[in-house]
Amino acid sequence: MIDANTSLIALLGNPISHSLSPRMHMAAISHLGLNICYLAFCVPESRFESAFCGLEALGAMGANITIPFKERAFALVDHSDISAEATGAVNTIVFAENGSVGYNTDVIGIKEALKSLGHTSGSALLLGAGGASRAALHVLAESGFSPIWIVNRSEDRVQKLIKGLKKRLPDAEIEVLPFGNFPPSPSVVINATSLGLQGNPYPEGFVDSLLGAADCAKVLDLVYSPHGATPLVDAARRRGMAAIDGIEVLLHQGAAAFELFTKEKAPLDVMRRAIESRSGGEEA
Structure with a gap:
C-alpha cells in the first residue's frame, strides 16, 4: 500500500x-518487502x-532515464560516476543529500548481453549515435573490438560521439x-537506435540489406518487443544467425540500478521472471 512514507x-x-x-x-x-513505488x-x-x-524537489530516491533523454540527463546531474563520464550519458540517477549522482548501468547490461551471445571480440557494426549508442561504443572499444563501424543518419552526431x-x-x-x-x-551487430520500437519501423529493405552484409554476425538488438522477437532479431534468426533482443x-x-537506488x-531471478512474460520495448 502506498502511504506518506512510500519512497518514489x-x-x-x-x-x-x-517499458518493462x-x-x-x-x-x-515486493520480493524484498520495501516501501517503494516505481512509476513510469x-x-x-x-x-x-x-x-x-520536480522529482528532486519531491524527494524521490532516484530515476531511470530512457530514450531520448540520456544525454540531457548527463548535463543535469550534480555528480557523475565513472560510467557516466566514460559515456557522456546517464540512465540512472540517485538523489543524494549532496546532490544528484548520474550513472550509466547500460554499460553493465551490454557487457552481459555480449557475454550471453558468446562474443567478446572481433569487428563490430553499431547502428545509432544516441544515448544507448554511447554505452555500446564504450563497451565495444574498451573490450577491444576492432574495427568498429558506426552507421547513423546524422554524421555530425557520430563525430561528436567518436570525439x-x-x-x-x-x-x-x-x-x-x-x-x-x-x-x-562484422563479427557483431548492435542496434542502438529506436528502429523496431513500436511506431518506428525500419526503412523498407534496410534489415535485409544489413543482414545480407553481416551474414555470419551475432546480433544484439537493444530494442525489445511486446510480442516476442523484434523485427531485426526475427529476421536474423530466420537466416540462422545468433540474435538476442534488449x-x-x-x-x-x-539490477545494477536497483542496487544503486536501494543499497x-x-x-536477479525474481526480476528475470517478471519480464519473461513480456508486454513491453527498449533497453529501459
Whole structure:
C-alpha cells in the first residue's frame, strides 16, 4: 500500500508505455518487502528538465532515464560516476543529500548481453549515435573490438560521439559509414537506435540489406518487443544467425540500478521472471 512514507523511483522517457522496467523493479521491491513505488512517466521533450527538477524537489530516491533523454540527463546531474563520464550519458540517477549522482548501468547490461551471445571480440557494426549508442561504443572499444563501424543518419552526431570516446581510448579504430551502407562480415551487430520500437519501423529493405552484409554476425538488438522477437532479431534468426533482443540488457542494467537506488542486492531471478512474460520495448 502506498502511504506518506512510500519512497518514489521514477522512469522518465518518451515513449514509455512499452517499458518493462516498472514490472521488473516492482517485482524486486515486493520480493524484498520495501516501501517503494516505481512509476513510469512519459515526459514531453520540452519538459524533461522540469520533470528532473520536480522529482528532486519531491524527494524521490532516484530515476531511470530512457530514450531520448540520456544525454540531457548527463548535463543535469550534480555528480557523475565513472560510467557516466566514460559515456557522456546517464540512465540512472540517485538523489543524494549532496546532490544528484548520474550513472550509466547500460554499460553493465551490454557487457552481459555480449557475454550471453558468446562474443567478446572481433569487428563490430553499431547502428545509432544516441544515448544507448554511447554505452555500446564504450563497451565495444574498451573490450577491444576492432574495427568498429558506426552507421547513423546524422554524421555530425557520430563525430561528436567518436570525439568523446577518443579522449579516453585514442587507439580505438572507428569508421563512419553513410546510413544504409554496411561493411562485409562484422563479427557483431548492435542496434542502438529506436528502429523496431513500436511506431518506428525500419526503412523498407534496410534489415535485409544489413543482414545480407553481416551474414555470419551475432546480433544484439537493444530494442525489445511486446510480442516476442523484434523485427531485426526475427529476421536474423530466420537466416540462422545468433540474435538476442534488449531483454538481457534491460535485466542487468536494471539490477545494477536497483542496487544503486536501494543499497540492497538485486533479486536477479525474481526480476528475470517478471519480464519473461513480456508486454513491453527498449533497453529501459
